[in-house]
Amino acid sequence: MSYIRLEDVTRRFGAITAVDRLNLSISRGECFSLLGPSGCGKTTTLRMLAGFEDLDEGEIHVGDRLLSSKKSGYYLPPEKRDFGMVFQAFAVWPHLSVYENVAFPLRVRKTPAAELDKRVREALSHTNLTDAAKASPADLSGGGKQRVALARALAINPDVMLLDEPLSSLDPHLREEMRFEIKDLQRRFGFSIIYVTHDQSEAMALSDRVLVMRLGVAQQVDTPVNVYTRPANKFVFSFIGLSNFLDVEGDGTNFKTSRGGLPLPCAPPPELANGPSCLACRPSEVEFTGEEGLTGVVARKSFLGESIDYRISIGEQSLRVQKGRRSTGPEPGETCRLRFIRPLWYPAD
Numbered sequence: 001m002s003y004i005r006l007e008d009v010t011r012r013f014g015a016i017t018a019v020d021r022l023n024l025s026i027s028r029g030e031c032f033s034l035l036g037p038s039g040c041g042k043t044t045t046l047r048m049l050a051g052f053e054d055l056d057e058g059e060i061h062v063g064d065r066l067l068s069s070k071k072s073g074y075y076l077p078p079e080k081r082d083f084g085m086v087f088q089a090f091a092v093w094p095h096l097s098v099y100e101n102v103a104f105p106l107r108v109r110k111t112p113a114a115e116l117d118k119r120v121r122e123a124l125s126h127t128n129l130t131d132a133a134k135a136s137p138a139d140l141s142g143g144g145k146q147r148v149a150l151a152r153a154l155a156i157n158p159d160v161m162l163l164d165e166p167l168s169s170l171d172p173h174l175r176e177e178m179r180f181e182i183k184d185l186q187r188r189f190g191f192s193i194i195y196v197t198h199d200q201s202e203a204m205a206l207s208d209r210v211l212v213m214r215l216g217v218a219q220q221v222d223t224p225v226n227v228y229t230r231p232a233n234k235f236v237f238s239f240i241g242l243s244n245f246l247d248v249e250g251d252g253t254n255f256k257t258s259r260g261g262l263p264l265p266c267a268p269p270p271e272l273a274n275g276p277s278c279l280a281c282r283p284s285e286v287e288f289t290g291e292e293g294l295t296g297v298v299a300r301k302s303f304l305g306e307s308i309d310y311r312i313s314i315g316e317q318s319l320r321v322q323k324g325r326r327s328t329g330p331e332p333g334e335t336c337r338l339r340f341i342r343p344l345w346y347p348a349d
Ligand SMILES: Nc1ncnc2c1ncn2[C@@H]1O[C@H](COP(=O)(O)OP(=O)(O)O)[C@@H](O)[C@H]1O
Pocket: 013, 016, 017, 018, 036, 037, 038, 039, 040, 041, 042, 043, 044, 045
């Protein structure tokens, strides 16, 4: 059931529409990611949820509470929204101890001393910081500082956590470890997560559902599996995972590659069969066949460790093909034949 609702949420900065009529509905306990390239409006969306940013249009509700409404000019201030928040920069205060950092939001809320102490100790224990309570965050590693930020967000026992690229300043190994810690905390406390990232693998690994954004506009809201296997458009296809696009021309019965006129071994759906269209496929979903299939010439072959990466010229276009490292395949300069496993089709640009 929908818990967090954004209705036609819009935010403009001068001529730029940072977020353009965004509609979202997120369930209680769901982990939902906002994914897209830098500048697509992820942080602005999160800041509007948090109450740091006004709306130019639309409304935000959580449960039966109205948080922001342009129409009625209503804005609940951030501290009354009771969201946990963790941002990209290590926003911890170096002049306060770890304990006091975590206690801060509770002191702001005038939580009684005994209750405050209990909550801080619990948050520290859940983030493995009990032994660091008296330390200064400045003496902790990057991962440690980000744990302090997490503990501080947990201390108020929020039912929504807003996380804006919380792991992007950590090294890759630690980033993966912290993903599991965040999921673990979510399982224990049951809060909803809205997670901002430009890293598609992070979004895929963490989320129940993902919103892919481009230039402030929602492109697709779906499960990680569906955004990968059934991208709504070419942008989503190319943003999630490795992609190949091949321009194709058709007359209803015959289909050839553009700029080379090579016959295709497959056909677009009827609505795209008359005229130009675009075939999309992952490099791992192209197969070398013996005699049949699309004709190409191997322009390059590179050994990547786990896989072998081919660049195949298809007339004046090119395709990337990836095969397991033990596979056998053609050599540079050789002609090859190709077949597509589950190609997808999009209208031509
Ligand atoms: N305070 C601001 N003033 C002017 N432009 C802004 C401001 N905040 C964000 N923007 C612009 O809005 C767009 C979306 O930014 P942002 O939400 O930060 O994107 P993301 O978090 O996806 O990288 C960008 O074009 C950015 O330059």
